Amino acid sequence: MAIKVGRWDCTQCGFTGNLGPNTRCEKCGAPRPENVKFYLPEYAEIVHDTQNLNEAKSGANWVCSYCSAHNKATQNTCQSCGNDRDLLDGDKNLQEKIHLFNQNTTAKKNTFKFGKGLKIALIGLFSFIVLFVILTQIKSDVEVSVTSCSWERSISIEEYKRVIEEDWKLPSGAEKINSYNAIHHYDQVADGTETRTRTVQKQVGTEQVKVGEKDLGNGYFEDIYEERPVYEDVEETYEATKYKQVPVYQTKYKYAVFRWMEADKITSSGTKKPACWPEDERLTNKNKYRIKQRDEKYYLHMDFEGENVPEKVSYELWKNTNVGDILVGEKSRVLGTYFGLKKN
Ligand SMILES: [Zn+2]
Ligand SMILES: [Zn+2]
Numbered sequence: 236m237a238i239k240v241g242r243w244d245c246t247q248c249g250f251t252g253n254l255g256p257n258t259r260c261e262k263c264g265a266p267r268p269e270n271v272k273f274y275l276p277e278y279a280e281i282v283h284d285t286q287n288l289n290e291a292k293s294g295a296n297w298v299c300s301y302c303s304a305h306n307k308a309t310q311n312t313c314q315s316c317g318n319d320r321d322l323l324d325g326d327k328n329l330q331e332k333i334h335l336f337n338q339n340t341t342a343k344k345n346t347f348k349f350g351k352g353l354k355i356a357l358i359g360l361f362s363f364i365v366l367f368v369i370l371t372q373i374k375s376d377v378e379v380s381v382t383s384c385s386w387e388r389s390i391s392i393e394e395y396k397r398v399i400e401e402d403w404k405l406p407s408g409a410e411k412i413n414s415y416n417a418i419h420h421y422d423q424v425a426d427g428t429e430t431r432t433r434t435v436q437k438q439v440g441t442e443q444v445k446v447g448e449k450d451l452g453n454g455y456f457e458d459i460y461e462e463r464p465v466y467e468d469v470e471e472t473y474e475a476t477k478y479k480q481v482p483v484y485q486t487k488y489k490y491a492v493f494r495w496m497e498a499d500k501i502t503s504s505g506t507k508k509p510a511c512w513p514e515d516e517r518l519t520n521k522n523k524y525r526i527k528q529r530d531e532k533y534y535l536h537m538d539f540e541g542e543n544v545p546e547k548v549s550y551e552l553w554k555n556t557n558v559g560d561i562l563v564g565e566k567s568r569v570l571g572t573y574f575g576l577k578k579n
Contacts, residue, residue: 392500
């Protein structure tokens with residue numbers, strides 16, 4: 236428990252670093268201020284002298300209620316004016332104070348701080364980008380003429396097909412080809428024990444860690460220590476159950492079954508009206524082929540300032556639009572780029 240000599244600064248002449256226990260300024264002789272703040276310099280002297288140690292441990296100084304002079308805890312009358320010590324007053328400003336070190340100093344250091352100038356510049360840049368994006372979204376109407384109307388229709392076809400499958404159960408209606416024993420899954424079965432090693436943390440003792448300082452209120456400081464456990468990695472052995480994988484067999488079936496399988500996708504397209512669905516002879520055989528899904532897409536190709544701008548549209552709009560028609564589109568007022576047809 237090391238005791239160190241603190242310092243105080245004179246508020247009268249500005250001299251810094253008066254030795255803690257001194258009650259008068261080294262330079263101007265002014266008395267130690269009533270609300271003195273003691274502090275520890277980076278390389279404070281450690282006190283070894285017995286008399287000084289006793290003085291440090293005797294308690295906080297007290298302030299005379301008559302003349303405000305500082306007096307040692309062991310004195311019962313004021314060294315300056317002779318006033319008797321009043322036990323109810325005086326010590327408040329010079330009480331012992333405990334300063335614990337902040338354990339999270341590294342976290343504080345890692346907090347990135349923006350300079351004020353950089354912050355303003357970033358806010359400015361961000362505002363500029365937002366404003367620019369908003370400006371580019373301002374639209375104005377523009378007339379575009381239709382140059383062609385195209386369409387694309389497709390049909391996915393499924394075929395009712397005989398397929399070979401294998402499974403643990405025979406589906407109804409399936410034609411069994413053969414069956415055999417196969418591994419269905421593995422069971423974990425205990426199979427004796429074995430000795431293994433692992434690393435564990437064991438407490439091997441304690442250590443004293445300095446966690447703070449106590450301002451003794453008389454110009455001295457005392458280090459505060461905390462006893463903390465010390466751990467070490469230790470290898471230890473233990474018995475562990477061994478397991479083995481045991482296969483479990485079940486009957487598996489190989490069979491033939493009829494299923495609807497994806498067979499083909501046929502497409503037709505064109506630029507003439509009306510649009511029509513692709514035709515396929517197979518679809519007349521309804522027991523063997525069926526339509527799984529129909530897809531249709533309609534496009535209008537328009538001329539925007541000499542540029543061909545195709546756009547996927549609804550069947551209704553496509554059906555009612557002809558080559559040469561004028562439609563209303565939208566363009567960016569700032570950049571002049573084309574957005575597409577105006578939505579109603
Ligand atoms: Zn001074
Ligand atoms: Zn006094």
